[in-house]
Amino acid sequence: MDWDDLRIFLAVARAESLSGAGRRLAMDASTIGRRIARLEQAIGAVLFAKTPQGYALTAEGERLIAPAEATEQAAAAASEATRSEAGLTGQLRIGAPDGCANYLLPQIARDLCAAHPGLEVQILALPRVVNLTKREADMAVAVSAPDTGRLVAQRLTDYRLHLAAHQDYLDRHPPIRDIADLKGHGLIGYIPDMIFDRELDYLSETGTQTAAITSNSVSVQMQAIRAGAGLGIVHDFAIPFAPGVRRVLEDKISLKRSFWLIRHADDRASRRLTLLAELVAQAVRAEVSRLQAEVSAAPHRLA
Incomplete structure (x- = not known):
């Protein structure tokens, strides 16, 4: 089974649509549809059921999720093993409520990219909880720790x-x-x-x-x-x-x-994401402290 087919399968499962998967993978939706059909033919099972809401996993599709994610982790580990130790590169998507996304993450992204020129930081601002299970982001800043899902939380x-x-x-x-x-x-x-x-x-x-x-x-x-x-x-x-x-x-x-840094439990095996999580955590603490100190030091009226 081709890893690239599994990568496309996971993207459709997480986006619940061909167009959503296409945006994530920078591929045409019709191409993704053909690749899914090819994968289904190869394994002899229907993986998705088309519904008015999008593409829903069938029972066979649900059973493929775990091995596909294990393959994804192995591919990421192999990529990390061949990546230069000189700096952190590649894409990092951080999800956050818009208060954090607007007033903290832009400065943090600026400093991360300045320190690691090969790094691309994406800030996902959402008026809801970021869904890490569907891989909407690599990590998320949240205002409370999750109580469901295979997620780990670090108080920031x-x-x-x-x-x-x-x-x-x-x-x-x-x-x-x-x-x-x-x-x-x-x-x-x-x-x-x-x-x-x-x-x-x-x-x-x-x-x-x-x-x-x-x-x-x-x-x-x-x-x-x-x-x-x-x-x-x-x-x-x-x-x-x-x-x-x-x-x-x-x-x-x-x-x-309080702010919490949330990650998918499986990502703890990724040295790259662990290092980036440490940098983000340190930066959030420092930026909150700096800005709050600035407000406390400034003269202001009580009304």
């Missing part, structure tokens, strides 16, 4: 969030000295039914009212705050990127969360 660092508003908004409204003063103010937060992790349910934890403007994106929430639309819970590490945004009631509303 704690970070802080505070209620914040733009100075223009604060200047146009009465002073906010206590939580009770928030009554009547416009709040900005997540769309309630699109909160994909309980750790993101910020407003309910603060006891404040329902938000008037909501989005599933942290960046959109921050842009609304910058536009003077109201107050919202923001990451301290994002504030340096938003001139004019100030923390409010920081002695009364202060949230602590």
Whole structure:
């Protein structure tokens, strides 16, 4: 059995479509369809059932997943054995919620690529949990550790969030000295039914009212705050990127969360990915610390 056929099989199984697999492999969907048909003919079994939702694995396809992934790991190990020790090269895809993806990972990717010129870093920003089982990414930063799947989690660092508003908004409204003063103010937060992790349910934890403007994106929430639309819970590490945004009631509303680095359990055998995971972990810790220190050191109004 040809490893390249198995590689295509895994891509279709993970993407659940020929077009999705084609994008991952930079191949034409019709070519992928022919290769899958060839593989099915070679082993004498139907591997996928076409449904309205896409390509679903049959029972025979499910049984092929484990040996195909074992072959994939062996091929990766062989590639690593022949790769130069001079530096880390190739593609690295990191998945993350958009707060981390927007305000931390760009600087981290810049420094990784500068230190390792042959490295290509892809940042996958998603308003949901990254699916490592389907190999959407090589590793993911998450706000909580997974409790299902063949995944391993490494705690990276704690970070802080505070209620914040733009100075223009604060200047146009009465002073906010206590939580009770928030009554009547416009709040900005997540769309309630699109909160994909309980750790993101910020407003309910603060006891404040329902938000008037909501989005599933942290960046959109921050842009609304910058536009003077109201107050919202923001990451301290994002504030340096938003001139004019100030923390409010920081002695009364202060949230602590943690970042975790998630990897597929099988990838621990990869020396390359292990080294890259260590570099990403160190960089996330350092960048969160640097940006939070910058916010704490800067003068700001409590409102």
